[in-house]
Amino acid sequence: MNDASYPVTERNRVRRKPDRGRFDKATIYDILDSALVAHIAYTIDGQPYCTPTGFWREDDRLYWHGSSASRMIRSQAKGVPVCVTVTHMDAIVLARSGFHHSVNYRSVMAFGTARLVTDAAEKARALDGFVDRFFPGRSKEIRPADPQEIKATSFVVMDIEEASGKIRSTHVMDDEEDYALPVWTARIPVRQVLGEAEMCPRSIPGLPVPEGLKGYTAGRSLDEALLEAYHKVYPEG
């Protein structure tokens, strides 16, 4: 359990619905570590871009796949300001007025300065880390990266300078006088669910499911499986 918190500044203050804001690292880490995809905002020549990409966390540091972000970073040697956002949608909330219609969610916005991973040792660690963080132990079970692949892969890293979490997890919340209205009103849960694994048609028959993939069972929530895998690889959090 991490009982530290991020400082609240103008950049990460939760302006809209501040009662939903969370700044403690335990909550923010759980939201991040339950996800595979983040949306990265960055700016090139005044134009903002928002790119979805696979990411993971190590302590207060986020790593992600290079993509066009690396083009941006290569052009600015000192790194660039970015915002990394992770969102889990948990329910649709149908109220008695339009104003109180809502969505239950858990989200994090993390701010920092992104830089390209150029150090060979850090890059080698990231190559394995990107696989093992999601599928514990898998980097040892697959074919290692060859020099061409290492060259073709780029990673970006960002130390989290500030972050904020935001959570809505309550039921329908209507104005008191509206509860008497004859309106069908409910919360409809939404889950990101894993299906049955579809084996590669060219798989060698009879291979057992690896230990690091046993958590990815059909019907399970993806965020649960990802968080469990995370704690296997990073038992300290």
Next chain:
Amino acid sequence: MNDASYPVTERNRVRRKPDRGRFDKATIYDILDSALVAHIAYTIDGQPYCTPTGFWREDDRLYWHGSSASRMIRSQAKGVPVCVTVTHMDAIVLARSGFHHSVNYRSVMAFGTARLVTDAAEKARALDGFVDRFFPGRSKEIRPADPQEIKATSFVVMDIEEASGKIRSTHVMDDEEDYALPVWTARIPVRQVLGEAEMCPRSIPGLPVPEGLKGYTAGRSLDEALLEAYHKVYPEG
């Protein structure tokens, strides 16, 4: 069926994995209209922000809930450049090398200039549209917005100037020489699934499920239900 396409420019060209790029409006609209939440990238004083928010489309125009974007827009009378990104995750792809590990997804990045909706008639339409687009007919079934709520709600609108879609929907794709390796290799589907509606504890008993919510049945994919609702409200697409 819309057979128009967006122009390809430096801003929306798909640089990484260009074979996954889509520029036809039919594909891009389907990806947008299957979603409730978009991630909006915008810049304030050089700092990029990425905010998740409910959104919907009308023709080549996207609307979303104001949030802190409106603060930004209010400060710049002529509107600001934004990027609106929608991502659906469809599968985890476990290959025989780290390099070919992947995720199946459908995503759209849409670019344009955002402005605050200030015209009273456009705002009234947006207030109803934000409810009806997801739950056809619901704006007529709930308590109408009062002046205080209308004042407290802000919407942002953006004409799509350029957009690109990106889709990966294939199975495991390994290097030819790697298929012989004894590695457990599969595609694990991921779906965002609706659960059983949890009625508001203060609901009036016996109210029937409204017509516009009958598509939101337990076990169904959220994106399917959202796309179906969309076409009920916008039969022309």
